[in-house]
Amino acid sequence: MKNSSLKIRTAIILVVTLIGIYLVFGPRRVPTGNDFTWSGIKQNLAENINLGLDLKGGSHLVMRVKTDEYLKTLTENNAQAALTAAKDARDAEGNPFPVKDYSFVAENGNYTINLNLDEPSRADAIVEEVKKKVDLTQWGDHSVSGNTITWNLPAAQQEVMKEQAVEQALKIIESRINSFGVKEPTLQRHGAKTSGQILLQMPGVDDPERVKKLIGSESNLALMKVAGEMFQTFNSEAEAKQSLGGVVPQNRLILPYVEDDTTSVTTPQNPQEKPKKFIILENPAIVEGSELRDASAYSPSGNDGDYKITFNLKPAGAAKFGDWTSRNIGKYLAIVLNGEVKSAPVIRGVISDSGEIEGRFTKTSAEDLALTLKSGSLPAKIEYQEERTVGPSLGADSIRSGVQASVGGLVFVVIFMLFYYRGSGINAVIALLLNLLLTMAGLIVMDSTLTLPGIAGLILGIGMGVDSNVLIFERMREELRAGKAVANAVEVGFDKAFITIVDTNLTIIISAVILYMYGSGPIRGFAVTLILGLLINLFTSVFISRTIFMWLLERNPEMKKISI
Numbered sequence: 001m002k003n004s005s006l007k008i009r010t011a012i013i014l015v016v017t018l019i020g021i022y023l024v025f026g027p028r029r030v031p032t033g034n035d036f037t038w039s040g041i042k043q044n045l046a047e048n049i050n051l052g053l054d055l056k057g058g059s060h061l062v063m064r065v066k067t068d069e070y071l072k073t074l075t076e077n078n079a080q081a082a083l084t085a086a087k088d089a090r091d092a093e094g095n096p097f098p099v100k101d102y103s104f105v106a107e108n109g110n111y112t113i114n115l116n117l118d119e120p121s122r123a124d125a126i127v128e129e130v131k132k133k134v135d136l137t138q139w140g141d142h143s144v145s146g147n148t149i150t151w152n153l154p155a156a157q158q159e160v161m162k163e164q165a166v167e168q169a170l171k172i173i174e175s176r177i178n179s180f181g182v183k184e185p186t187l188q189r190h191g192a193k194t195s196g197q198i199l200l201q202m203p204g205v206d207d208p209e210r211v212k213k214l215i216g217s218e219s220n221l222a223l224m225k226v227a228g229e230m231f232q233t234f235n236s237e238a239e240a241k242q243s244l245g246g247v248v249p250q251n252r253l254i255l256p257y258v259e260d261d262t263t264s265v266t267t268p269q270n271p272q273e274k275p276k277k278f279i280i281l282e283n284p285a286i287v288e289g290s291e292l293r294d295a296s297a298y299s300p301s302g303n304d305g306d307y308k309i310t311f312n313l314k315p316a317g318a319a320k321f322g323d324w325t326s327r328n329i330g331k332y333l334a335i336v337l338n339g340e341v342k343s344a345p346v347i348r349g350v351i352s353d354s355g356e357i358e359g360r361f362t363k364t365s366a367e368d369l370a371l372t373l374k375s376g377s378l379p380a381k382i383e384y385q386e387e388r389t390v391g392p393s394l395g396a397d398s399i400r401s402g403v404q405a406s407v408g409g410l411v412f413v414v415i416f417m418l419f420y421y422r423g424s425g426i427n428a429v430i431a432l433l434l435n436l437l438l439t440m441a442g443l444i445v446m447d448s449t450l451t452l453p454g455i456a457g458l459i460l461g462i463g464m465g466v467d468s469n470v471l472i473f474e475r476m477r478e479e480l481r482a483g484k485a486v487a488n489a490v491e492v493g494f495d496k497a498f499i500t501i502v503d504t505n506l507t508i509i510i511s512a513v514i515l516y517m518y519g520s521g522p523i524r525g526f527a528v529t530l531i532l533g534l535l536i537n538l539f540t541s542v543f544i545s546r547t548i549f550m551w552l553l554e555r556n557p558e559m560k561k562i563s564i
Helices: 002-025 038-048 067-088 120-133 155-180 208-216 237-243 315-327 363-375 392-421 423-445 452-481 486-518 521-555
Strands: 058-065 099-107 110-117 142-145 148-152 186-190 197-203 221-225 252-258 276-282 292-298 307-313 333-337 340-343 354-361 382-390
Touching: 002 038, 002 423, 002 521, 058 155, 058 208, 067 099, 067 110, 067 120, 067 155, 110 120, 120 142, 120 148, 155 186, 155 197, 155 208, 221 276, 237 252, 237 276, 252 333, 276 333, 292 363, 307 315, 307 363, 392 423, 392 452, 423 452, 423 521, 452 486, 452 521, 486 521
Parallel strands: 252 340
Antiparallel strands: 058 197, 058 382, 099 110, 110 148, 142 148, 186 197, 221 333, 252 276, 292 307, 307 354, 333 340
């Protein structure tokens, strides 16, 4: 029975060891002859382990979401939407409500929407009509003073909405970074909760400027109706404004329109200015970018300067757009991207959930634009407050220093264990080497990032692994001094020391978990490697080490002495 148990234990150790060796040193592709050379093994190791910013080099950015601008924009948009809803409404006799214009205040923590009326007696009816189309629940109750209806955003709600803006920006940035292909980025809140700061670390990024541009780029898509029955362009903004009587009404918008010129393509190498006109549009938009579901870039001809962007709308936006197009067949629709009309097709039939943006984009600009459209518009602009670049050479120096420290610590521990515990020290050394191997394999399986503090966690794990063996061996020495047989001393040594080992490791694991929960990226790297090392230590110092002793006793059941 003991022989069968020993075989099972040995098989488990061999299988786990082989899997660990493959995970750490094996290729993640079809093996080649070079994979089994020293240079191939080192290359596989470098490919299998994700290195952090401090080891691989890359960019470190601290950005801040301009939450005050977010609330200002939100206030203005809601004020404009409230005016449009009030003007579109009709009373029981079909007459429009007496609404004149709107105003808003957005400064010094005061965010206020005002609707100005010609006749204050209809204020309650106007408020009810506005509530049907505009969600102003976060603004609390309205008040009426003279000819003005007012909504004020409470201070507590301001903080909630600022927090929501930062969290939304965090998710959008994460989506853009992940789609861009940055491996193992660190993205998290930074500084005080009210600071609106976000930390981004991008290991191995070779084009940080493009990433910065992608993060902060605006991708505001809007589908808007061209004002009037005919498609009319103007040579200047002043000319378009003059056609409106010299004043642009609040329900109109003048935007530039670049006429398509298929004979020329604007690229960084060919920066030609296309003829620019201006178009008058109806405000607000029919559908906005927040109702976008997906976007992708493609080229019908395969040429780099002939890319287009297709987009699909979410169900609610598709229903709204389909209803509008069904009532406006024969009218012109403007596709507005970042404040510029890209195309203005005529509506030939009902359109619901898809559309296309033409602009003769390059492959890179089209893919970046499709990505930002798909990830959504940032709720507010961001500003960069700190930027650092870590060079690959500095990271290589850190790796070299970390490896030297690890090897130095390992060699010292090995010498001590062999000198102090003699033959049993070999047992501890084997368990220690397997602990390092399996900890690295665990990092790879978890797709975790190894940082410089993580290497420190590995070194500390070496010490903790030795500590477990010391507890076991000292207990065995005590039993041998008491006159017990070798087999009994081994059994009692492991059984009695096990609880102490678990208690010690569990205490440190709890501390490491707290470090992981509340620490930043590098501190988390330390916590992860330490936790892994301690968990694996329970397997190596107890299970593997005991199996080695069992194997020795199996070969010599009448063993009178043990080298310890």
